[in-house]
Amino acid sequence: MNFTFVTGDATLANGELLVIPLFEGELSEGAPVSLASADRALEGRLRGAATQEGFKGKADQSLMMHTLGRTTAGRVLLLGLGHRARFQPETLRLALGRAAKAAQRLKVASVAVAIPATPSSADAVRAVVEGLELGAYRFDKYKSSAREEKGAQKPVKVALVLPEGTEKSRDVEDALALAKTVSEATNWARDLVNEPPNAVTPAVLAEAARKSAREHGLKITIGGKREIEKLDMGMFLGVAAGSTEEPRLIHVVYTPKNARDAKRPPLALVGKAITFDSGGLSLKPTEGMVEMKTDMAGSAAVLGAMQVIAAVKPPFPVHAFIGACENMPAGNAYKPGDILTSRLGKTVEITNTDAEGRLVLGDILTWACEHQPSAVIDLATLTGACIVALGNYIVGAFGDHDGAVNEVLQAARTAGEDMWRLPVSELQKDALRSEVADMKNSGERWGGSINAALFLKEFVGETPWVHLDIAGPSNSPKERGYNAKGATGVGVRTLVEWVRLRAQNQATEPAEASSAKPARAARGSRKSAKS
Structure with missing residues (x-):
């Protein structure tokens, strides 16, 4: 995968799939900028759909929604991270693994990920990259159906949208490099x-x-x-x-x-x-x-x-x-x-x-x-x-x-x-x-x-x-x-x-x-x- 760092509105980042990890309670109050922007672009339908489907941001929860052309991405994927006070990078790693598998099923070639605000942006970046690289792994070399299958096997381009107020730094660049090496x-x-x-x-x-x-x-x-x-x-x-x-x-x-x-x-x-x-x-x-x-x-x-x-x-x-x-x-x-x-x-x-x-x-x-x-x-x-x-x-x-x-x-x-x-x-x-x-x-x-x-x-x-x-x-x-x-x-x-x-x-x-x-x-x- 080819990773790039971007800042600003996540809904404007290049990616066929926009991934937004969320902690419990962020749907109702204290919503991150990425969620607020996506919900605004979808005229409030994103939060409405999440409420109807029972998505609360609990660990292991996911919600996929079509944007119908209202954002750069064709779909938005919400990922639950559980309670913020109990957050560990592994929770984010597991969540992004699910995102990678969802992207494969959709055969999208590009993904934008809104990095959640956590105590360490470098740790969050590493967890996101490892989750995507490890989650996209497939061992199907002996399956004739896989050899004949056409289309993207895994996302090729990933835009990492840094949290509001966070700039690209040496720490996050080093975290990205280490995550790629470890995942490979x-x-x-x-x-x-x-x-x-x-x-x-x-x-x-x-x-x-x-x-x-x-x-x-x-x-x-x-x-x-x-x-x-x-x-x-x-x-x-x-x-x-x-x-x-x-x-x-x-x-x-x-x-x-x-x-x-x-x-x-x-x-x-x-x-x-x-x-x-x-x-x-x-x-x-x-x-x-x-x-x-x-x-x-x-x-x-x-x-x-x-x-x-x-x-x-x-x-x-x-x-x-x-x-x-x-x-x-x-x-x-x-x-x-x-x-x-x-x-x-x-x-x-x-x-x-x-x-x-x-x-x-x-x-x-x-x-x-x-x-x-x-x-x-x-x-x-x-x-x-x-x-x-x-x-x-x-x-x-x-x-x-x-x-x-x-x-x-x-x-x-x-x-x-x-x-x-x-x-x-x-x-x-x-x-x-x-x-x-x-x-x-x-x-x-x-x-x-x-x-x-x-x-x-x-x-x-x-x-x-x-x-x-x-x-x-x-x-x-x-x-x-x-x-x-x-x-x-x-x-x-x-x-x-x-x-x-x-x-x-x-x-x-x-x-x-x-x-x-x-x-x-x-x-x-x-x-x-x-x-």
Whole structure:
């Protein structure tokens, strides 16, 4: 989309559809200039229609009306934002997502949006742009009807009408640029997740990462089975054994150009990348397997975030670590009862081959922590138990380092992605106790998401670590706001905001202070870090 800022009467802005977001109560009194102008042009019929249809500006409410040639736009769309005192930018983002879908259905090529007056015009602009870009997303490349369809697929031109008394500033321009970059990266991640598993294999995912890294000026190293063997990643190799698709080890690096900043401890991002999960020999039922192409959503989010990080240019390095493979049943697949040896040296008894993600992540987290990051965060579609606990729209956040967890939760709030902290309680540790190895990969049903987090915790040592279980929010079961049914790209915005928050906090710190004593790698590691 091509965005431009305009000021003045919104009804005069170029756009086939005029979008006016409203708070509760603004229809009757204190109406914004955009609504007053549109209602005046329509001779009072706009407010009259809203009253008749029960539109009060509540969140999720919408009202569409033809202008019959009385304004530049052919239609006016009112969007409810709820009570002003409870406003969050995410409410505006969701509303503009609905507007984008309405514009697609109408096949309009241009839209004018009246930016509502909020405490931060920059935040409002970012929410509007992200809502439109994310809401216009469609994944229909495999539908012949979509290829044959003629007309506009999404609005091409968008006029952003600033609130009365607000002029275009550097802040709103920066917000627009960031929103476009974040939205493009999120939609790129959505594409990867929505692709069928025969189209995105570990090799294809690695190649997508390579292409993305080159386009965004990032360094990338990709290894295969031989490199994984050299790193003694026994758990990773065990999971990958049953597939004819060779696994891939992906390492993407952003390094600041400033030599002093380049020496700071990096942040580490780890993404689960099971490109298809059949459950292995602990085979899933058919209905539970259909959506398992999405089991690499964590890696897609990490790779998408790295694109934005390359543009944000934080004053410290950022590394992404990904282990990609399939989990398939075969004569040489790993079996319940097997004992695998991790890179860290810990032995793991396999009690369920469908608890494979934590095995790969354990080896990758060990490898990531050997690079001595200041903090590490992993994103994984890890447990159905987290969906049972939190539903389809809330990410489960785990970690026992309060500072790191609180930073991520703060970043998530800024990004508009709902997260809830769950405990990593030692009371659950008995569920992973093995009679024949250091631990089991799966325990009892109860507290399943906590058990998985406890397993991962064994591989990070003293490094500040946050685990995000995105099993529910990675894939929307229905159209909602700016999300279509399917992949959401959850995590991209939070990771970007986490890096930006860290950059703000470290920008004024001397490199010597921030890099004096980096977090130590996982305890007990017998190997040296390799790329």
